[in-house]
Amino acid sequence: MIPFSLLDLAPIGESQSTSQAIVNSRILAKAAEKAGYKRYWLAEHHGMRAIASSATAVMLAQAGMATESIRIGSGGIMLPNHAPLMVAEQFGTLAEMFPNRVDLGLGRAPGTDPKTSQALRRPTMDVVEGYPADVELLMSYLSDSPGDVLAIPGSGTKVPLWLLGSSLYSAQLSAAFGLPYAYASHFAPDFLTQALSMYRNKFKPSHQMGQPYAMAGVAVVIGETNEQAQYLFSSAKQQFLNLRRGLNEAFPKPDANLEEHASETELMMVDRTLRYSLVGDKASVAHQLSQFIRLTQVDEIMITIPVYDMEKRLDVLNQFAAIAADLDLD
Template sequence: MSIPYSLLDLVPVAQGSSPAEAFRHSLDLAQHAEALGYTRYWLAEHHNMPGIASAATAVLLCHLGHATSRIRLGAGGVMLPNHAPLVVAEQFGTLASLFGDRIDLGLGRAPGTDQTTMRALRRHKEQGVDSFPQDVAELIGYFGTQPGPVQAVPGRGLDVPVWLLGSSLYGAQLAAAMGLPFGFASHFAPAMLLQALELYRSQYRPSARWPKPHALVCVNLIAADDNATAHHLFTTLQQQFLRLLRGEAGELPHPVAELEGYGAHELLAMERTLSRSLVGNPEQIRHRIQALLAETQADELMFNGPITDHCARKRSFSIAAEVMQSL
C-alpha cells in the first residue's frame, strides 16, 4: 500500500516567540518534509490570530519555494470569499511561473477568522460565501487558454491544480459536481468526515484532469518516541482549542502537566473537536493510521502538528513519515 502523505503548516507562533521565528521554523520544516518524502506542504490562510502567522499565504509560499526543490507547495487553503478570484489567479499564476509544476491551490469557503475581521478583509464585497461556486468557476477560468476581456497575467494557460476544501457536506458536494479533488478538515471538524467522503465519491462527476475522485483527509498528529511525551505535547493543541472555545485566541501555548480551570462541558467539546487526532508513540501511530485508512479509504493523508518545541515537531513528522513509508 502506497498512500501519499502531506503536511499542513499553520505556521504556529509559540508563546514568547514571534512571526519571524515561526517563518524560520517553517522554512526548516519544509526542507525537512521534502527530505522525508512528503508529497505536499500546505499553508492555511488565517487572520487576526496571534498564534497563526500564515495570513499572507502566497507571500510565504514564495519564501518556501526558494528554499525547496521538489515538494509540492500550496494553500490549504486560500479563503476565496476574502478575495477577488482574479487576484488569487494572479498570485498563484506568479507562484507557478516561479516554481513550475509544484504549486497547488486549495480553496475554502470559510472566512478563516472572526466576523469583525471578515468585514475588514472583505470591505465592499457583498456576495461573500453565497457566490462561492461562481467564484471558483471564475478563478479556474483565469487559468484557461480562452481569450477574454480580463486575463490573469501571469496565470492564463498555466496548469495550477485547484482543490476544494471543507468541513461539511457542502464542500464535498461542490467538489463532486465540479470534478475536483477534495480535502476534508477533520483536524478541527471531524463529525461529518465519513458522510462527506461517501457523498463526494457517490456524486463525483469525472473531469479531464481528475477522471476519478481524490479524497484527502487531514488529521492532527502528535507523535513522540514514548507515549507519555506525545500526550504531554498534545496538551498544546488541547489548550489552543479550549481557549478558542472561550474566544481567547492567542499565541500557541506550551504543554502543561494538567488541563486545569476548564469545565466539564468545555472538555467534552474539546474532546469531540479533536477526536480524530492521532497521538502516541510510533507503534500506536502506526495502528491508528492503519485504522484511519481502513475506515476512510483516503487517497491521501495530511498531518497537522502544532508543537511549540521545534525539534519535537520535526521528530513528530519524522515518525509519521517512517510509518507511512512502512505501510
C-alpha cells in the same frame, strides 16, 4: 503506501516571535521534502496571534525557494476574502516561479472573526453565496481561454484546484466540479465519512480529473511514550479551549495539569473536536493511522503537527514519515 503530506499552520508560540515562526516554516518545508512528503501546504487565517500565514502566497514563495521538488500549496485560500483575479495572479506567479509544483486549495469560510473579515473589504455574505461562481471564474482565469480579463501571470498555468471543506456542501461542490477534495477532519470530524461518501458517489469527471481523489487531515503527535505524546498534545487542546473561550492567544506551551484549568465539559468538547488525532508512541500512532485509512479509504493523508517545540515538531515529522513508509494495510 498512500501519499502523505503536511499542513503547516505556521504557529506563533507564546514567548516566540513572528519572525521565528516564519523561519520555522521554511525549515519545516525543507524537512518535509527531505522526509518524502508529497505536499507542503499553508492555510490562510487572519488576525490570529497563533498563526503566521495570513499572507499565504508570500509564505509559499519562501517555501518554494527553500525546496526543489515538493508540491507547495494552500490549504486553503479563503476565496470569499479575495477577488478571484487576485488569487489567479498570485498563484499564477507561484506557478511560473515553481513550475508543476503548485496546488491551489480553496475554502469558503473567511478564516477569521467578523470584524477582521469586514476589514478585508469583501462583503462576506454575498461572496460566500457566490462561491461556486467565483470558483468557476478562478478556473477560467487560470485556463488557456480566460476571456476578456487576463490574469498575468496566471493565464494558461492551469494551477490544479482543490476544494476544502468540513461539511457536505464542499463535498457536493467538489464532485460537481470534478475537483480533488480535502476534508478537514483534524478540526471538524462530524461529517467525515458522510462527506467522503457523497463526494465519491456524486463525482463528475472534469478536464482536471477523471476520477475522485480524496484527502483527509489528521493531527499527529508522537512521543517516546503515550504519556509524553499526550503531554505534547496538550498545546493543541489549550488552543482549542482558547478558541472556545473567545481568547486570541499565541500557541501555548504544553501543560501537564490541563485538567485543573478546564471543566469536564470543555475537555469533552475538545476531545470530540480532535478525535481524529493520532497521538501516542510510534506503535500506537501506526495502529491509529491504519485504522483511519481503513475507515476513510482516502487517497492521501495530510497531517498537522500541533507541537510547541520546533525540534520536537521536526522529530514528529520524521517519525511519521517512517511510520507511513512501513505501514502494512493488508
